[in-house]
Amino acid sequence: MKGVVFNLLEEAVVREFGPDVWDDLLLRADLSGAYTSLGNYDDEEILALVEAASAALNLPRAEVLRWFGRRAMPILKERYGAFFERHASSKSFVLSVNSIIHPEVRKLYAGASCPFFHFREDAAGAVSMDYDSSRRMCDLAHGFVEGAADLFEETVDVSHAACMNHGDAKCVMEIRWAR
DSSP: OBHHHHHHHHHHHHHHHOHHHHHHHHHHHTOOOOOOTTOBOOHHHHHHHHHHHHHHHTOOHHHHHHHHHHHHHHHHHHHOHHHHHTOSSHHHHHHTIIIIIHHHHHHHSTTOOOOEEEEEEOTTSOEEEEEEOTTOOHHHHHHHHHHHHHHTTOOEEEEEEEOGGGTOSSEEEEEEEOO
């Protein structure tokens, strides 16, 4: 996983809880915490940090990942505002992730292994989103969707119709924006 993800997690934790909490998570996870945005790090390290946060906060792993995704979105907007400027809604932003955002991520961070999303929109405007990644971090994507809705001052409901973390063959999220 690219170091930029670790940097986002660190900044989200420090902003909300302070630097001592970040240091405590690194200690609990038995990690050094020396992450550069362009570096490549073992996926197990991000999972160790999530597990450390889960244990420290007595929260499920899924909730920690959703929190991270939601808190990371304002940081991403600060750093990469151009990705957001062309969108009038979180739905438009979310639907652009495969065609605009992830290709740009791959340009900025060579070797980035981004998840892939398959989108299907129904007549009522709800979106079914398949999450395709061996990392099984669909809850992070869930948090990113909620964080995007927060940025655009919208209300969104995300539910998991299927999840690899619960034995399903793939992850499928149903996303509904309030009208």
